[in-house]
Amino acid sequence: MAHAVFSIGRCSSRLAALEVQPNDASARMSPSSTPRFKNPRAKYNFQGRTCSISGVGSYVPAKVLTNAELAKMVDTSDEWITTRTGIRERRIAARNEFTSDLGAEAAVRALRQAGVSPEQVELIIVATITPDMPFPSTACLVQKKIGAHRAAGFDLEAACSGFIYGLEIAQQFIMSRTYDTVLVIGAEKLSAIVDWKDRNTCVLFGDGAGAAVLQNRPNSHGLLTAVMGADGRKADLLFMAGGGSRCPATMESVASGMHYLRMEGKETFKNAVQAMQTAAEEALRRCELDITRIKCIIPHQANRRIIDAVAERLGAKPEQLFVNLHKYGNTSAASVAIALDEAVASGHVQRGDLILMVVFGAGLTWGAAVIEW
Ligand code: ACO
DSSP: OHHHHHHHHHHHHHHHHHHHHHHHHHHHHOSSSSOSSOOGGGGTOTTOOOBEEEEEEEEOOSEEEEHHHHTTTSSOOHHHHHHHHOOOEEEEOOTTOOHHHHHHHHHHHHHHHHTOOGGGOOEEEEEOSSOSSSSSOHHHHHHHHHTOTTOEEEEEOOGGGHHHHHHHHHHHHHHTTSOSEEEEEEEEEGGGTSOTTOHHHHTTBOEEEEEEEEEOOTTOOBEEEEEEEEOGGGGGGEEOOSSSSSSOOOHHHHHTTTTSOEEOHHHHHHHHHHHHHHHHHHHHHHTTOOGGGOSEEEEOOSOHHHHHHHHHHHTOOGGGBOOOHHHHOBOGGGHHHHHHHHHHHTTSSOTTOEEEEEEEETTTEEEEEEEEO
16 A cells, blocks of 8 residues: 555656646746647756756857958859858868867856856867877866766767757756756867868858857756768768778878868758758747747758748748857857857847757768757
């Protein structure tokens, strides 16, 4: 009998946690009893543990490379780059400035905003395709630079989708109570793998880093859902062939440009639009949200025409979009992380707003996340 009573007690407290949690937010945000959205995590989240972003930060190198300057390096023009991509300039890291330096600076800023000391960080995830070196991980190098000596760390390689992948992984550790504080960084020095003689690619990319501190914050749903996807059958649309186990560096590999990024632009474009639309719709569907309920859409900043095509397919209004690619170009894993920081700093996003982040990159990979800020 005692056993039965105990079991019933456990069940009902679990059910109570499931039912109360979504309604908590709706009660806080709106006087009506109708929930503002569905929290898809609630079914796993028996103890009401959610994962929020408690601080963001970003850093871009000082050196600006304008379209006009690029036009002196390759056969291109400011007019072509602006109309075909929306990019006007990008940042280029100094010779002695590496991905870990950019990531560390962004991390310090995010920690400061969160009011968290480096010693409190328990895990560092660095999303990048331009690690300082194949190993050790850039996460370990960042750990040393910021003095987060208690933290575990690893790198995550999902190209431009890496920051959303990182948020989802961090959330798993926080919801499961494995860690209380996780630092997710998207950082790239793409100028190191761009072929500065290839006008098809060199006009598109730039360097930079963005970071987020993830923690449980009472009375916030935080990261409501994250969709992650990949299709390795299309790996040959965007790749760097040299430097791995398939093609280690040799005189020949260097001479034939195998250590540069290569891309089939048109096919990548088509796949990006389709995958971003599908991922965003899936994320919204899981939360039972209509696009009109989203305050700020932060898309991967690769090409203005991709962003506009995705927005049109989603039925989003221009004022919902946050775009900063005219300043930075495509910074891969750093792209949406920098944009999130700037959206918050500029007041585009306020506490309680719903954000939709949507990304796409080499792999192919894609992802989308809905966040209650
Ligand atoms: N300046 C002038 N002309 C150029 C340039 C340039 N910088 N680059 C290409 N051209 C020329 C081409 O040679 C071509 O000339 P041709 O018709 O004589 O052959 C013409 O312009 C049109 O080229 P397209 O490739 O058809 O141009 P498009 O309109 O497709 O734009 C672009 C190219 C910007 C690369 C676009 O396809 C794109 O943005 N693709 C997606 C990139 C992306 O989203 N990447 C995301 C992942 S990044 C990551 O994961 C690291």
